[in-house]
Amino acid sequence: MPCGGLHLQGQGVTPRVRRAATAAGLLTTLAVAVAIGRQTPSVASGAPPYRWLGPPNATVVLEEFSDFECPKCAQAQTDIKNLQNAAPDRIALVFHHAPLRQHAHAVPAARAAEAAGLQGKFWEYAERLFERQKEWAPHPPVAGHDPRPFLLAYARDLGLDAARFTADMDGTLTADRVRQDRETADRIAIPATPTVFVKDRMLVGSSQIASLGPRFVQWALDQ
Amino acid sequence: MTPRVRAGVGLAAAVLRLLPGAVLVFSGFLKAIRPAEEFAALLSNYWILPPALLVPLARGVPWVEMWVGLCLLTGFGVRRAATAAAVLYGAFVVFLAQALLRQLPMNDCGCFGRLGPALRPAQTLVMDIVLGALCVLAAWDREARFSLDRWIDPARFNKN
Numbered sequence: 001m002p003c004g005g006l007h008l009q010g011q012g013v014t015p016r017v018r019r020a021a022t023a024a025g026l027l028t029t030l031a032v033a034v035a036i037g038r039q040t041p042s043v044a045s046g047a048p049p050y051r052w053l054g055p056p057n058a059t060v061v062l063e064e065f066s067d068f069e070c071p072k073c074a075q076a077q078t079d080i081k082n083l084q085n086a087a088p089d090r091i092a093l094v095f096h097h098a099p100l101r102q103h104a105h106a107v108p109a110a111r112a113a114e115a116a117g118l119q120g121k122f123w124e125y126a127e128r129l130f131e132r133q134k135e136w137a138p139h140p141p142v143a144g145h146d147p148r149p150f151l152l153a154y155a156r157d158l159g160l161d162a163a164r165f166t167a168d169m170d171g172t173l174t175a176d177r178v179r180q181d182r183e184t185a186d187r188i189a190i191p192a193t194p195t196v197f198v199k200d201r202m203l204v205g206s207s208q209i210a211s212l213g214p215r216f217v218q219w220a221l222d223q
Numbered sequence: 224m225t226p227r228v229r230a231g232v233g234l235a236a237a238v239l240r241l242l243p244g245a246v247l248v249f250s251g252f253l254k255a256i257r258p259a260e261e262f263a264a265l266l267s268n269y270w271i272l273p274p275a276l277l278v279p280l281a282r283g284v285p286w287v288e289m290w291v292g293l294c295l296l297t298g299f300g301v302r303r304a305a306t307a308a309a310v311l312y313g314a315f316v317v318f319l320a321q322a323l324l325r326q327l328p329m330n331d332c333g334c335f336g337r338l339g340p341a342l343r344p345a346q347t348l349v350m351d352i353v354l355g356a357l358c359v360l361a362a363w364d365r366e367a368r369f370s371l372d373r374w375i376d377p378a379r380f381n382k383n
Contacts, residue, residue: 015376022299022371030289037256191261191337204264211274212260 040200041188047094048177050117054084054092060220063197065096065181065190068110069103069137073194074130076206080196083213087221095126097181098193105137105147108169110178112151115168119160128154199223233366240295240361243308243354247292254285254336265333269322285336287311295361298370305361312355319348 043063064080066073084093097113099106109129116125129136136150155165168174196203198216203209254262263281266272272280291311294304315334322329322344331341342350366380367373373380 015379018375022375026293026297026299027290030286030293033252034255034289037252039256041258189257189337192264200258202258202260204260205267207267207274208260208264212278 039189041197041202043094043096043184043188043197046180046184047096048117050120050122051095052092053094053123055089056092058090058092060087060091060198060217062091062093062217063096064093065098065185065193065195065197067098067100067103067106067193068113068126068129069106069133070100070193071133071139072192072206074133076194076209077127077130079206079210079213080194083196083198083209083217086214086217090221091217095122096184097178098185098190098195099178099182100193103137104141105145107178108147109136109151110181111169111174112155112165114174114177115165115171116155116158116160118168118174119164121158121160124158125154125160128158229366232360233364233368236361236364236366237298237368237370239357240298240301240305243312243357243361244292244295244304246350246354247288247308247311248296249292250335250339251285251288251290251292253339254281255289257336257338262333262336265331265336268327268329268333269318270325270327271318271321295358298367298372299375301364301367301370301372302362305358309355309358309362312351312358315351316348316355319344319351323348 062080062083066076080093084091097110099110113122113125113129116122132150132154136147138145151169152162152166156162191204194206194209196209196213198213198220201216201219203213203216259278259281261281262285263277266277266281267274288311291304291307294300295308319332322332327344329344332344332347334342334347
């Protein structure tokens with residue numbers, strides 16, 4: 001039998017007081033543990049300038065993590081752009097690649113978008129990839145499907161220098177940038193695509209972006 | 224039941240309540256330290272809760288899990304905590320069972336958030352049934368051995 005209890009009881013500490021003190025102690029323990037362990041994902045945007053849309057001195061930066069082959073990402077594009085359009089002079093949108101491993105064509109598409117970015121057409125190319133997703137990345141996947149002719153055709157449509165585009169798409173710079181983004185996505189444990197950060201708050205999935213996004217953006221603007 | 228058997232059951236209940244308690248603390252903690260929206264997105268995969276409830280639930284449930292789990296671990300209000308834990312595990316079982324019956328495409332039950340082990344719904348269903356049964360055993364046990372309850376009010380246990 002624990003003897004400490006009897007000793008304290010002898011000093012007039014009632015069970016009720018002891019229970020309340022214990023509850024307070026346990027709750028404090030939990031609160032402190034969570035406060036110490038709290039993970040607030042911070043992106044610390046290291047994206048190249050061509051992936052930045054909006055004023056350079058924006059007070060609110062929306063950090064988008066998307067995969068060009070992800071249908072939900074394509075679906076969410078209008079809502080994400082609408083978030084930035086809520087106050088285009090104060091909000092910037094930054095794109096980060098989060099190509100999912102189960103999407104075979106996501107990395108080539110991301111590298112193609114990087115190659116377009118090097119010629120100043122990242123956003124136009126990204127829009128094209130999302131719009132024509134079913135064309136270059138059919139769902140369900142088709143065995144032996146090669147997205148490359150489509151990726152080159154989109155570049156030509158946008159008036160990009162095809163030879164430079166191909167060289168960049170196959171070069172180490174675009175590979176490194178996509179890999180770095182993927183590492184960032186892994187480090188901050190992106191739960192799903194698309195994910196958008198509004199300051200240190202997270203919107204996970206297209207439904208949260210549509211439903212909670214405007215409120216989060218307003219909160220960020222009000223700060 | 225002979226005193227010896229009762230003592231054995233009491234000891235087993237005291238030791239076995241640690242497991243469901245630890246699982247609850249662990250799973251609640253891993254979710255509580257991450258943004259609530261992350262767990263809300265996992266909850267939305269079950270297609271059972273109204274969207275407006277997802278974030279408030281994602282904020283509250285991890286704390287309830289941690290509190291109930293810690294009470295079980297330390298033996299603070301053991302019988303009430305064990306009953307609450309059994310109800311929690313029961314609710315999880317209902318959630319998972321409906322997902323399995325509807326054949327929802329889920330590779331991760333989301334029980335441990337994004338940081339913990341990614342268990343399939345069927346695996347978690349079995350685990351939750353076992354842990355829920357241990358909680359029922361702890362709720363039934365009046366001895367509450369190795370518990371804070373005994374330290375808080377020893378007189379109550381001396382009467383038995």
